[in-house]
Ligand code: DX5
């Protein structure tokens with residue numbers, strides 16, 4: 001299992017420093033939360049941040065979690081900025097298939113994100129074109145929220161869907177991940193955990209990463 005730290009809860013005035021500490025602790029992929037103040041009630045970063053990230057950390061993956069329904073502007077912009085993977089919300093578009101094709105033809109890995117209340121069966125038509133599925137375990141918009149425990153059943157349901165459809169796509173879980181919830185999502189079969197406040201707001205970044213890694217890879 002892999003950890004993708006969400007930089008949203010890092011120290012924004014020392015972002016490079018915090019990212020470097022995580023890289024030195026063995027992290028090879030970061031989760032970059034993009035919020036547009038419309039699809040979610042908060043604002044975060046733009047494409048320039050991704051471009052700067054890839055300049056400073058060219059060998060580290062930038063995974064963009066796009067919380068916007070303005071896919072027309074932002075999928076091309078974040079692709080151009082150098083995102084390695086863009087995951088957008090199923091709820092945000094009526095043209096999911098179009099955007100998955102767009103990403104594939106631009107050499108960007110594609111993920112679909114489901115909000116806590118969205119059923120996993122909605123993914124069925126798109127399975128062949130997905131590099132990743134992200135299940136939200138909080139309502140998107142803010143870091144530091146509590147894990148919604150129903151997510152555990154959704155992971156099992158998604159595993160069943162994959163088995164029935166004969167695919168195997170990495171499952172990522174985002175929101176409220178800590179040492180306890182990480183154990184539960186691992187047991188349910190998740191492949192990647194996003195962790196924001198657990199890594200960046202609880203003291204020593206390297207220690208937090210080491211502890212979480214020990215739990216999910218024991
Ligand atoms: C929420 C974001 C998450 C969030 C995770 O909208 O998608 O990635 O930053 O933060 P924690 O780990 O603090 O729940």
Ligand code: ZN
Pocket residue numbers: 006031032033065174194
């Ligand atoms: Zn996220």
